[in-house]
Structure formats: C-alpha cells, structure tokens
Amino acid sequence: MKEIICLSPSRWSTFPSRTQQLMARLTGAKLLFFEPPGHRQVSSGRKVRPGITVYTLPPILDVDERHRLLFQRGCHKQARFILRQMEHHRIREPLFWCGTPEGVHFLELIPHRGVVYDCARDWSDLPPRWESDMALAADVVFAASQQLVEHLAPCNDNIALLPNGVNFPMFTRPPTERPQELVHLPGPILGYVGTIWSDLDLTPALYAARALPSATLVFLGRRMANPTADALEHMPNVRFLGPRTPVEVPDYLSCFDVCMNFLRLNDPENDILSPRIYEYLASGAPIVSMLCMDQVEPYPDVIYSAHTPERFGQLCAVALRETGSWARTRRREHAAQAAWSLRSEQALRILSAIGLY
Incomplete structure (x- = not known):
C-alpha cells in the first residue's frame, strides 16, 4: 500500500x-x-x-x-x-x-x-x-x-x-426543492457564492442593483467587514443570506438566473480560478465576472467578462436575456472536465x- x-x-x-x-x-x-x-x-x-x-x-x-x-x-x-x-x-x-x-x-x-x-x-x-x-x-x-x-x-x-x-456530481444533481429564502423573492436572481472578504470589490454589484431594480441580488457566504456590502444591504433588492453548507449550495445555484464573480482589491490580477467559477459552470447558469484590464479571459465562450463596474451592470442585463441551451450545455462540459x-x-x-x- x-x-x-x-x-x-x-x-x-x-x-x-x-x-x-x-x-x-x-x-x-x-x-x-x-x-x-x-x-x-x-x-x-x-x-x-x-x-x-x-x-x-x-x-x-x-x-x-x-x-x-x-x-x-x-x-x-x-x-x-x-x-x-x-x-x-x-x-x-x-x-x-x-x-x-x-x-x-x-x-x-x-x-x-x-x-x-x-x-x-x-x-x-x-x-x-x-x-x-x-x-x-x-x-x-x-x-x-x-x-x-x-x-x-x-x-x-x-x-x-x-x-x-469542482465536485461535479454534487453540483449537477437534480435540485431537491427551492430554498425557502428564495421562494418569494421578486424578479430574476443574480447570485454570488463565497466569502465576502474585506477587500472584495463589490462596486460592480452596486451598479447591477441600480441597473436592474426588478432583479434581486443574493449573496451566500460568510461576511467580513466590507463598506460596500454595508451600502448594498440598505438597497431594497439585495439580500445577504449568510453561509450554507456545501451540500446546500447546489440548490441555491439552481435558482440563480445569473452568477456573479468579483475581484479582490489586494490581489486583482490573480489568475487562479476559484472553485467558485467551476461550481458556477456546473450550474449551467450565465456567469458575469469582473476582470482586470490585462487579464486573460477565462472561458470566453461562456463567461461574460467586464472590465468596469458600469459594464458589469450592462452584462448582467445581457446575461438575463440569454436564450437557447448551447451556452448552458457548454458550461457544464467545461465543469465536467474540471x-x-x-x-x-x-x-x-x-x-x-x-x-x-
């Protein structure tokens, strides 16, 4: 052995x-x-x-x-x-x-x-x-x-x-039931899964929340002291739900109409793809991600990449209008390979x- x-x-x-x-x-x-x-x-x-x-x-x-x-x-x-x-x-x-x-x-x-x-x-x-x-x-x-x-x-x-x-079987299993916190939320859901770090730049989320007042932004994960998160919390279409166990996360992801990804201010040019991205890909939902100006786009065929907060809000609206099954299937193929x-x-x-x- x-x-x-x-x-x-x-x-x-x-x-x-x-x-x-x-x-x-x-x-x-x-x-x-x-x-x-x-x-x-x-x-x-x-x-x-x-x-x-x-x-x-x-x-x-x-x-x-x-x-x-x-x-x-x-x-x-x-x-x-x-x-x-x-x-x-x-x-x-x-x-x-x-x-x-x-x-x-x-x-x-x-x-x-x-x-x-x-x-x-x-x-x-x-x-x-x-x-x-x-x-x-x-x-x-x-x-x-x-x-x-x-x-x-x-x-x-x-x-x-x-x-x-990514734990591919867990994130592609059929959802059990819609989580209770999401049942009565209005409009489409733009979701983020992960720790809200102190240096996580959530400015793009502010633009998305203002650009899409009929949508609801949902944040799932542990929350550190973050001034932009404090500002978001006072907006009527934003919800911070706190952390969930890994086995619960796929049920939430299955309800997201768009998955969001942000940069950390202390390391904006880091090219390490978080497991979060692969979990998003496994869900099949559209993904809108912030990138630095010179950063290489990961999975450009299926991820909407923004370089400014204003563009992030615009791309969230574009992602909500995505139709057809090709992109959803392709995202899951990328996740299967990871x-x-x-x-x-x-x-x-x-x-x-x-x-x-």
Whole structure:
C-alpha cells in the first residue's frame, strides 16, 4: 500500500479545500493528513475516510526565522510529532505532499521517498526563500494557474498545471426543492457564492442593483467587514443570506438566473480560478465576472467578462436575456472536465510516470 504524508495549509473541514479534495481521491493509500495547529494540543488523530487519518500539528511560538533557535525548536517539535504518528502507523518512507512552502523545514527531519509541492496560491506573505527551496527540493510541482507555473519555473523543470476543480456530481444533481429564502423573492436572481472578504470589490454589484431594480441580488457566504456590502444591504433588492453548507449550495445555484464573480482589491490580477467559477459552470447558469484590464479571459465562450463596474451592470442585463441551451450545455462540459476526480487522476498519472505512486 502506498504511503503519503500530507502537510496541509488548511484544516480538514466540511468545506473541503483543494488539498482535501485531492487527498480524498488518492485511493489505495495510507495517508496521514497534518493540518495547521489549533488553539490547543490535540495528540489523537481522527479517521475521516478509509485510509485517511487527520492529525492537528502541535502549537508552537509564532517567531520570526531570525530568532533561529526558537524557530528551529518549533520546527523540531512539530517534526517529532509527525515522526511519532508515522511510527504509530508503521509508515517508513512516504511520499511527502506539501500544500505550503512551510514544508521545507521538515525535509531534512522526516524520511521520505519523494516530495510533491502543490502550489495553489501566492505565498508572498512568507519569506521567498522558503518557496524557492521547496520547489527546488520537489520531485514534481503542481501549480494552480499559469502565472504560478511561470513563477516557479526557474526553480523546477518538472512543473504541471493543475487548476482547481469542482465536485461535479454534487453540483449537477437534480435540485431537491427551492430554498425557502428564495421562494418569494421578486424578479430574476443574480447570485454570488463565497466569502465576502474585506477587500472584495463589490462596486460592480452596486451598479447591477441600480441597473436592474426588478432583479434581486443574493449573496451566500460568510461576511467580513466590507463598506460596500454595508451600502448594498440598505438597497431594497439585495439580500445577504449568510453561509450554507456545501451540500446546500447546489440548490441555491439552481435558482440563480445569473452568477456573479468579483475581484479582490489586494490581489486583482490573480489568475487562479476559484472553485467558485467551476461550481458556477456546473450550474449551467450565465456567469458575469469582473476582470482586470490585462487579464486573460477565462472561458470566453461562456463567461461574460467586464472590465468596469458600469459594464458589469450592462452584462448582467445581457446575461438575463440569454436564450437557447448551447451556452448552458457548454458550461457544464467545461465543469465536467474540471471535476476533482479528473484533477486527481491527472496528478496520479504524473506521479506514476516518475515512479512516485
């Protein structure tokens, strides 16, 4: 049986991350999934799926690498914890899958037969040397976007583009019933699914709400402090419904006449496609997305792309007038090709080709 140690940048959750989606589909393996430290020490693991046990790394002092002794002490503490769990599960030379550059600190402390670095975001908040060393040490690098491929190319020749994906069966199942909050909403529904981050630029939504007073704008997801969201909340045709579990989201998407996507002000030129886009595609509904001026349009055949808030409002009106089934079918075809099952199969083919799986 294959052996895998996964160092995840996020916790195992009912809201699955990219790392969790991929790990859950690596069949025929004994996998230890190490999530970031919690607020308290948790030494016992929890079996979340056959062959997958999740452990929470022990908390350590949050110190800068310049405090070398304290920094190394924290790394050694977590490495000893990983080694104890490996010994308990009789894992000797696993494949070491790292979803974060912080894995570089464990490479000399934990025995392994190969290293995978899965880069799914910009890690500019960490020291650049961590990521460059991580990429240099990896036998293969998976990157979630073309920009990330180009960013890591100087450090490794064996890089594969592995975009985000979607749980295709869940997002294409027949809807159960119309969610109660949407039953009596007037007019067509323009919907957004995802966290309302503090830096999420919702100005285009203001233009859409004013341009389409007979439509209702629905926001589904956790809400942070966002001044534009506060302004939207006072508009008569806007509703913030809060977060829903992933299994509930498809029922809401099936009711959206148009799906909306926005930019974050702190990283407007990020070319990583969020899983949200693939979920929208799986619904088949028209999608209107904001883009930067020089950004390459994703799926230009089926996504309406706007470069200004005014144009966003106009395109929402155009999307509502969309007729025929071609675009809806084509969107679902794009989503089918981005299913997490196919993404994991692609990763496994590459790992098999280089003898790591």
